[in-house]
Amino acid sequence: MMKYASASLLFLLAIGAQAASAQQANLTPQQIHGRQIVTQNCVVCHMPSDPGAKTYGPPLNKAAANGDDQLMHQVIQNGLVLMPGWKYTLSNSDIDDVVAFLKTVPVSPAPASR
Numbered sequence: 001m002m003k004y005a006s007a008s009l010l011f012l013l014a015i016g017a018q019a020a021s022a023q024q025a026n027l028t029p030q031q032i033h034g035r036q037i038v039t040q041n042c043v044v045c046h047m048p049s050d051p052g053a054k055t056y057g058p059p060l061n062k063a064a065a066n067g068d069d070q071l072m073h074q075v076i077q078n079g080l081v082l083m084p085g086w087k088y089t090l091s092n093s094d095i096d097d098v099v100a101f102l103k104t105v106p107v108s109p110a111p112a113s114r
Contacts, residue, residue, distance in 0.1 A: 027104065034101025037094055041086070057083060061105040072099045 027035065038046075038060065045056040058064060065071040076095045079085030086095065 028100070030097045031101045031104055033094075034097035034099070037090065037098050038101060041089075042098075045083070059108070060102050061107045062103045063107045064102055069099050069103070072102065 042060060046058065046060045048055050048059075065075055073092075073095050075083070076090070076098060077085055077087045077092075090098070
């Protein structure tokens, strides 16, 4: 339970700035459901714990999978080399909801070099 709460908190902190404009855009019920799924399943690998920190997977935003909705759906469903597929956990509708939410998340600028 504590891990889930920590992951949720990390997600909210990491995506807070990115999602601010998405939240202001009055998310649809589909996008809200997608955000919930991302919070529960994706934050650990795809959201930095600190601003500018590296992640295990690429950042999730509207440019993921080159902005291609079908490719995003396919990657989420079947996975990649280091990413598990979610086809046994998420329905096609759930994955569509995740894609719909990700399309609202702006691309954040690359962190400055130190």
